[in-house]
Amino acid sequence: MKERLNSLFTKTRLQILFFAAYVIVTAASLYFADTSVISFLLLLLSILILYFLNLGNKIKWIIGIVILGGLLPFAASHGAAYQSYMEVATFVGIYVAMALGLNIVVGFAGLLDLGFVAFFAVGAYTYGIFATAQASQFMPFGKYPLSGESFWIFILIGCFVAALFGVLLGIPVLRVKGDYLAIVTLGFGEIIRIVFNNLDKPVNITNGAMGLSSITPPEIFGIKLMYPNQFYYVVLAIVIFVIFIVRNLEHSKLGRAWKAVRENEIAAQAMGIPLVKTKLTAFAIGASFSGMMGVVFAAKQTFVDPTSFTLLESTNILVMVLLGGMGSIPGVILGAAVVTILNLQVLTEVTNWLNTLSSSGVFNIPDALSPVKMQRFIFGGLLILIALYRSKGLLPAKNRTYNPEKLMENEVPESKVVLVANEKIESVNGR
Structure with a gap:
């Protein structure tokens, strides 16, 4: 027994040493290289490696926060692509929080939702309307736009407004299941987008298809947050909060009720689980996370319009949940990170590299097979391969x-x- 413990201790110590060496090497290569996408991705990969290490959860959390909160921004700050890296990392955090919200609805409660981006739009417009002069169009009292300090209050307001819309969506759709539920939620998402697109008359509330521009950026202690590296820390704090809430919900009485409803509604109801209350709670909590990130998105982009909240966005968020593993918190985080990085950085870099080779005359690519036009095709092919060989997701739920x-x-x-x-x-x- 003593020899076994010593062997386990030695193995754990070696894992920690190799992991520390890996992090130091990747961080150093990112710091000293002017633009190194590979080093940036390898440093992000260290979080996945950390997940598989034989360490306690508290130690993993501390190491992960140190890497994401300190080492990653510091290592990326030296290169010319610093803001680009922070932009990608910020969007990864935004989509992670939204995917975790959808995972409550789809993964825990088993309710297929194809209109989840509607709650994202509700949060974005909730802040955008009052952070611009648009509110003065229909509200005779008050001084608009509101100051950037109101952003922190609107994170909570966007959360509650989106939760309210989640309940409003859940009430009429509780009688349908499966494919019919997906169709109804898809319709809800399109209705919200069309309403925002046409809500410029008879009273101009959303400015219609023109969208809302010059949205007031957040302020904290008199400092305006205008750069991706500043928003990165705001998103990181929200994501940590969301993970903490979702983890506690998963193993709570409510979380087990969601899973019971997912497996068999009749059996769950026979055991005394209130179906209506359980489903509405799933819709409300899942929507609230999306509403929070909608507020952050509007403040970061300083512009929102209906084209940012199409069905394609809802599909992308659903793909993140399915790719990572429905009901699996680590899997959903990984799925959101993979899809976001593929779309925003990896495929873009591959496209630029192939275009460079084509323009230099190394080989000629037909216009119909241009990498720019084939970007979605490549992304779809990768998803098909993962779905074939990892049908339960990259990190299935346990x-x-x-x-x-x-x-x-x-x-x-x-x-x-x-x-x-x-x-x-x-x-x-x-x-």
Whole structure:
């Protein structure tokens, strides 16, 4: 036994040493290279490696925050592409938070939602209307635009407004399931976009197709946040908060109720789970995260219009959840990061590289097969390959199971009752 513990300790120590060396080398290469996309991606990969290390969760969180909050911005600050790297990292955080919100609806509760970007739009317009002079068009009182300090309040306001819209969506769609639910939510997302596109008459609220421009950037202690590296820390703080909330919800009584509804609504209702309340809570909480990031998106871009909230955006967020693994928090984070980095950086860099080779005469690419036009095709092909060989996602969800023999030995507290459903054993507190 002692030899086994010593071997395990030695193995863990070697893992830590190799991981530390990997992080130092990638950070140094990113710092000293003028533009090194590969070094930037390898440094981000260290977070995935950290997830698989045999360390405690608290230690992993501390190391991860140090890498993302300190080492990554510092290493990228030396190169000419610093703002570009921070831009990509910021968008990764925005989509991670939204994907985690959709994961509550799709992954935990099993409710297919194809109009999730509507809540993102609600949050963006909630801040955009009051952070520009647009509010003075229909509100005779008050001085607009509001100051940048109001941004921090609007994060909460956008959260609650989006949650309200989530409940309004959930009420009429509770009677439909499966494909019909997907069609109804798809319609809801398109309705929201069309309403914002046409809500410039008879009262001009959203400025219609022209959108809202010159949105007031956030302020903190009198300093305006105008650069991607500044927004990066705001997004990082929100993402950490969202992960903490979702992790606690997953293993709570409500989280187990969502999973019970996902597996079998009739069995869940027979066990006393209120279907209406459970589904509405999933819609509301999932939408609230998207509303928060909508506020951040509007403040960062300083411009919003209906074209930013199309069906394609909803599809992208759903792909992130499916690619990472429905119901898996680490998987959804990985899926959101992979899809965002592929779209914003990797495929763009490959396209620019191939265009450079083509313009230099190394080889000629037909116009119909231009990398710019084939970018979506390449992205779709990669998704198909991953779906074929990792059908349950990159990091599938792991359900907690209990050994029946241990249950007979009274190793589970008496305050828990065990439910047996679909050949899986789950514990439910308070039953």
